[in-house]
Amino acid sequence: MTREGISPRGTWSNWAGNHTRTPAAVEYPETLSGVVTALERARSAGRRFKVVGGSHSFSDIAAGDGVVASLDNYSGLVSADRSTGLAVFRAGTRLRDVHPLLDPHGLALPNMGDVDHQSLAGALSTSTHGTGLAYTGYGASVRALTIVLASGEVVECSPTSRPELFEAARVGLGALGVVVEVTIQCVPRFALRAEEKPEPLDDVIESFTERCEREDHLEFYWFPGTRTALTKTNTRLPWGVERSPVSWASRLIDDELVKNGVYGLTCRAGARFNGLVPLVNRAANRLVSARTYTDASQKVFVSSRRVRFRETEYALPFETAAEALREIVRVVDSFGEAISFPLEVRATAADDVWMSTSTGRRSVYIAAHRYVREPHEAYFAALERVFWDFGGRPHWGKIHSLDAERLRPLYPRFDNFLEQRALADPDGLFLNPYLERVLGV
Numbered sequence: 001m002t003r004e005g006i007s008p009r010g011t012w013s014n015w016a017g018n019h020t021r022t023p024a025a026v027e028y029p030e031t032l033s034g035v036v037t038a039l040e041r042a043r044s045a046g047r048r049f050k051v052v053g054g055s056h057s058f059s060d061i062a063a064g065d066g067v068v069a070s071l072d073n074y075s076g077l078v079s080a081d082r083s084t085g086l087a088v089f090r091a092g093t094r095l096r097d098v099h100p101l102l103d104p105h106g107l108a109l110p111n112m113g114d115v116d117h118q119s120l121a122g123a124l125s126t127s128t129h130g131t132g133l134a135y136t137g138y139g140a141s142v143r144a145l146t147i148v149l150a151s152g153e154v155v156e157c158s159p160t161s162r163p164e165l166f167e168a169a170r171v172g173l174g175a176l177g178v179v180v181e182v183t184i185q186c187v188p189r190f191a192l193r194a195e196e197k198p199e200p201l202d203d204v205i206e207s208f209t210e211r212c213e214r215e216d217h218l219e220f221y222w223f224p225g226t227r228t229a230l231t232k233t234n235t236r237l238p239w240g241v242e243r244s245p246v247s248w249a250s251r252l253i254d255d256e257l258v259k260n261g262v263y264g265l266t267c268r269a270g271a272r273f274n275g276l277v278p279l280v281n282r283a284a285n286r287l288v289s290a291r292t293y294t295d296a297s298q299k300v301f302v303s304s305r306r307v308r309f310r311e312t313e314y315a316l317p318f319e320t321a322a323e324a325l326r327e328i329v330r331v332v333d334s335f336g337e338a339i340s341f342p343l344e345v346r347a348t349a350a351d352d353v354w355m356s357t358s359t360g361r362r363s364v365y366i367a368a369h370r371y372v373r374e375p376h377e378a379y380f381a382a383l384e385r386v387f388w389d390f391g392g393r394p395h396w397g398k399i400h401s402l403d404a405e406r407l408r409p410l411y412p413r414f415d416n417f418l419e420q421r422a423l424a425d426p427d428g429l430f431l432n433p434y435l436e437r438v439l440g441v
Contacts, residue, residue: 005055005070012052012068015117016310016372018399019060023050023068030073035178036152042067042429043150049429051178053119054094057126057397058311060434061174069178071119078181080105085186086143091121091179099298106239108189111135111217112301121179126397127171127357129365130301131346132217132234133318137358138184139170140351146181150425154180167413168420171355173396175435176424191237192217192300196230197290204229205325208364209318212347217301221342224332225278230342234300245295268373277338309341312380312399313367314392315357318347321364324390328366331382339379341369354413357393367398396438404440 006012006026013020024047027038042049050064051071071092078088082105089098095116102108111130118128120138129137144158147169155177157166169176204220212218217234293300316324325345332339344367348358357363368383370376380399387394393410394400408414418439425431431441 005052006068012055012063014058014060014062015054015056016058016308018058018310018372019063021063021065021068023064023066025067027067027069028073029069029071032074032148032154032180035069035071035074035148035180036154038067038069039148039150039178039429040152043152048431049178050432051121051174053092053122054117056115056117057122058399059397060432061126061397062122063434064432071121071180074180075119077101080107080186082106085188086183087186088144088181088183089120091119091182093120094118095120095123096302099296102186103189106189107186108297109138109184110141110187112298114219114301114303115305116298116302120182120184122397124170124179124182125172125174127353127355127395128397129346129348129358130217131219131348131365132215133212133347133349133362134216136349136351137171137353137356139353139356141185142170142182143185144183145169145179147177147179147424149177150427150429158183164416165420165424167354168417170353171396173355173435173438175421175430175439177430189239190297191239191241191243191294192234192297193237193292193294194300195233195235195290195292198228199231201227201229201329204231205322205329208325208345208347209321212318219344219346221344222329223282223342224339226282236297237294241294243294243296244292245299246291246293268371274338277340308372309369310372310376310399311367311369312376312383313344313365313395314384314387314400315363315365315395316387316390316392318362318364320390321345321347324364324366324386327386327389328383331386335379335382337374337379339368340371340374343368354417355396355411357395360412363393365395366392367395403437407438408440 010026011022029035029038039049047066049067051069052062075090075092080087095118111132113128113130123138127137146156148154201222215233216236220229220231222229346365348363350360350362351358353359370379394402
């Protein structure tokens with residue numbers, strides 16, 4: 001697989017391998033005019049048009065059978081202003097490349113998730129987020145967008161120029177047009193001190209909301225079959241602070257050998273012999289050691305993930321965290337199969353982005369994973385029933401079963417979004433079966 005999703009033969013697959021398509025044509029535009037030309041060719045041929053980024057979504061939000069375009073060759077920093085913190089990027093820029101481009105300007109993204117494979121436009125379009133109650137997902141940091149509409153018109157939108165299109169497109173699901181440039185509100189670059197340690201699961205669940213109020217960034221992992229949570233607490237520090245990064249030996253042993261190498265082997269064994277999984281999870285807990293380190297923000301936020309999995313994640317009202325987590329633990333403990341992959345729990349601030357999973361409310365995010373060689377359907381379905389009971393909103397780029405009828409009550413501006421989609425793409429050039437399901441169009 002090349003270009004992280006599109007093979008030399010023109011077949012597209014997502015990172016987890018659960019969605020594969022053979023589009024009629026593949027485009028790699030290198031300029032804005034190239035994007036417009038590619039779109040016009042698709043429209044003239046009567047084919048739908050989808051843009052793929054890092055192909056890291058677990059849902060089929062980016063899947064297309066018509067024309068698929070990669071913006072890998074339309075990437076990079078256009079401009080950055082240290083005084084305002086505003087940076088303009090071409091939309092194909094990968095998250096992993098953002099900080100090296102910002103660093104000479106003394107800037108950084110205000111927050112990040114724990115994966116950086118995605119393109120900037122893809123992260124915005126799916127409501128991707130990190131953790132921290134004072135911080136939001138990527139979409140809320142957007143200050144302006146340049147979009148190519150279905151007609152081929154190139155429009156700039158912001159809070160003062162075509163504001164309703166802007167509000168819809170900050171988390172646009174790939175349904176409004178091709179995002180080609182993004183203006184992001186950045187912050188002065190900073191360091192993070194990370195403290196990772198095992199703690200009793202029940203204590204972490206009970207104290208999670210209070211600790212989120214107190215700490216800059218808190219998340220934890222729980223391996224089913226154990227009663228231990230692995231917490232990660234990140235504290236923001238001035239850029240010039242003395243660094244104590246993860247040592248070469250710790251990175252090799254903890255991150256590569258244990259978290260990727262040994263864990264990959266144990267997942268493969270567990271997929272063949274499910275009874276081994278509880279032993280594997282307890283062993284994994286013992287192998288991961290407590291550690292504290294300080295480094296540049298992006299080096300602390302992002303973790304290496306090479307063992308492939310499939311994922312579902314829902315955003316629940318923050319105040320329901322303890323009750324919801326206790327119920328999730330009960331459901332997982334009583335599930336008919338042992339689960340090898342951990343659950344991940346994070347939290348973010350509320351925002352005002354129409355289709356953001358945190359729109360209008362602070363959120364606790366609960367993510368569940370299943371190794372790629374194990375069936376995920378029944379496990380995710382059992383968890384979804386709990387998420388629904390607590391008013392959860394599914395991550396747009398992860399596996400879920402909701403349709404427009406179920407999603408509309410969760411998003412106060414759902415119909416406003418549909419109005420903007422109809423105006424921007426009246427003939428459905430950017431639609432696919434996933435969008436037809438979740439939007440009801």
